[in-house]
Amino acid sequence: MNYFTFDLKKLLIILSLVFIPLVVINMEHNPAQRPWFVKPFIFVSGFIENIYSGFSSGVRGTTALYLNLVDIKKNNRQLQIENSELSAQLGTLTELKLENQRLNQLLNFKENTKMNLLTAKVIGKDLLIDHNTLTINRGTSHGVKEFMAVITIGGVVGYIVQPQAYTSQILLLTDRYASIDAIVQRSRARGIIEGLNKDACRLNYLQQDDDVKEGDRIVTSGLNNIFPKGFTIGNVTKVEKSRYDISQEVTVTPSVNPFTLEEVFVVLNSNKENFLPEELENNGQKEKAENKDL
Template structure:
């Protein structure tokens, strides 16, 4: 560094530091302002004000940042509390719904017409030859082959292969299943045969029989497996043979066994079942599936 290369910033800093005690002495002595020190006093005042403003800005920024962090933390806490409240509300709704369904099942089981055994659906068999489910009741509970299996929505199937503590139930949708039924509105009678999981066929209907889309087909009680009047399915299509004497009728099963948690096995028919319109029965009982514990 040459002899004339002066660091003005360092020189200014030294002058400011030197001026501070002089200004302090002058203030204590209450002397008149010195024209010589006036420029230094202005510089010191400017620096002091700048530092104060900067410090105030830093404090405000820090305070704002802390407030933002606090708000974020509170927001996360509120979100967690909201999720917990929603979960509890869902649980309460499920408990209420479960209670309503249990009450409906109890009313259904108290029927004076039938002696019923409640059973849980514990599995679906994978045997390709049969369309079946497995239930939690067996010969130990008094079950025998060909006992009807029903739900609050209608007929499901019948006991196929009972074991000591469980039973295989052949479903209405199985191709080997045949149930005698009639159209609830017109009393037209035929056989309801299994076709697929979502379709049943009603056969042996005469061409002149009164069947229309939307009709409900119920058990006739003639084959002595199912009690009379239990819903089998709803008519979805009707095709009359062009030159024959019969008609082809497709049904949608009333009960979906693959969505059931429980069923009832009809162990004994105590007296004739009085047939009731399906829509009215559902409105009066408001019955749905539930778990039997």
Template sequence: MDFFKKHALVVLTTTGIFLALVFYSLNIPHNREANAIERTALAIFGPVLKPASVISHFFENVWDGYINLVGVHKENQKLRGMIKELNTRIIADNEALQENQRLSRLLEMKESVKEPTLSASVVGEDFSSWFRTLVINRGSSSGIREGMAVIGADGVVGQIVKVSVDVSRVLLLTDHASGIAATIQRSRARGVVKGKGEGLCTLEFTTREEDVKIGDQVVASGIGGVFLKGTPIGEVTMVKRGEFGIFQTVTIRPAVNISHLEEVFVVLRGGV
């Protein structure tokens, strides 16, 4: 009895382990079937475990979906950046292509001009109700003087009317104050091209007997020494002969699209 009291903990522990081993060994032949304790536990906790499993799967799917959305968002941002970069490159390439085309046409015009010329870029414009002028990025420091002719790839643009050190103002051929001695290329009829406004010109001082037709090309006659003979001015778009008077009314559309000008040439001769 004293032995049992002294070693009660050891005896109880050993007995518990022994009983557990016996219970486990008895349950081995029936490991594919639930015993009474397992069946009771399943009956009690089964209704609770099923909703818990559904909720667990729900949150697992939500988490997986969130992770996928984060990946898709990052991929979209990356693709948007690539598209933006490609669009920027396309725009730059198109600008370079158009500039190359414009400069190629200017070079062709320059080769046809026997006088020395200076290229310039349009940096400003004034299309008010009173004046039709452009501002170019060349001035007296580049040898520009008032009165010099300005031409584009397609023909006459206008004449230098004001010069500073680095910029100059060009009076356009469509301005009312402009006057260019001109010739109808086909019939050699002469007149003076005056600005009419609204992007048009008129051929004045051409008598009713002169042969002028719609579609005729108008070129500089060279009289006055400002514009080189044969430089294109525009095309006849309307001819009107009144019953009275000795002159006919001739409307001309300029060869140069003034509103789209970006580069021009200044003919370096004459001027004051």
């Protein structure tokens, strides 16, 4: 076999396998810089890579989105549960805060008065619409007796009518059977407060010439020491004077809405507590004296 026989085909193969790569290696001065003929391929492959990448990220994104959705759904459910729990807690806390505020006010009132008061909770209302009574959770076993006054910080509520051992019924001052001795704070004119409807009562037995105007405050007279003296009942909202009548019709809106009450005070002993400002009391006495002189 003659190894030196010239074969062009073989030569080309050897060149392409060994020589060209060696030449290329020698030509490459900067390995980081790609030769010009590679650049189109880099561009094309980069483009294809981008497409693949986009496709891949799309698929991954969709899958992740689905997986996330499952998670989101779970999380959402959990968050909803947590949210409702927190809302309930917040509601309870708000309720407790309000109750605390109310009870604090009641406590302050109780501490700063001479009266002997018993705190009671409203537990029921009347069976019938046209009768205005409330039931409280205090009865004769707690010292409650019939006709004891029931008040709250804002004013008079009513009085006890049916004390049982552990519960009592309060006849609200808006009930048509309720009657409380009252005076007009400004002029000391005296009358009887009687229930009219669930939102109002009437000051009866005032004389035609008694001084009473819209906006006047009506307070308790303190008669019989059942109610404290000068405690707010309500404000005059309407005065009707008839020429031929000996009295006048005075409508009073109670200062306390008995239908929003939750806690009340039963006055076990008013101890002659007087809420009238001294000036008013003196003025009233002077006016009375003047009237007597006249």
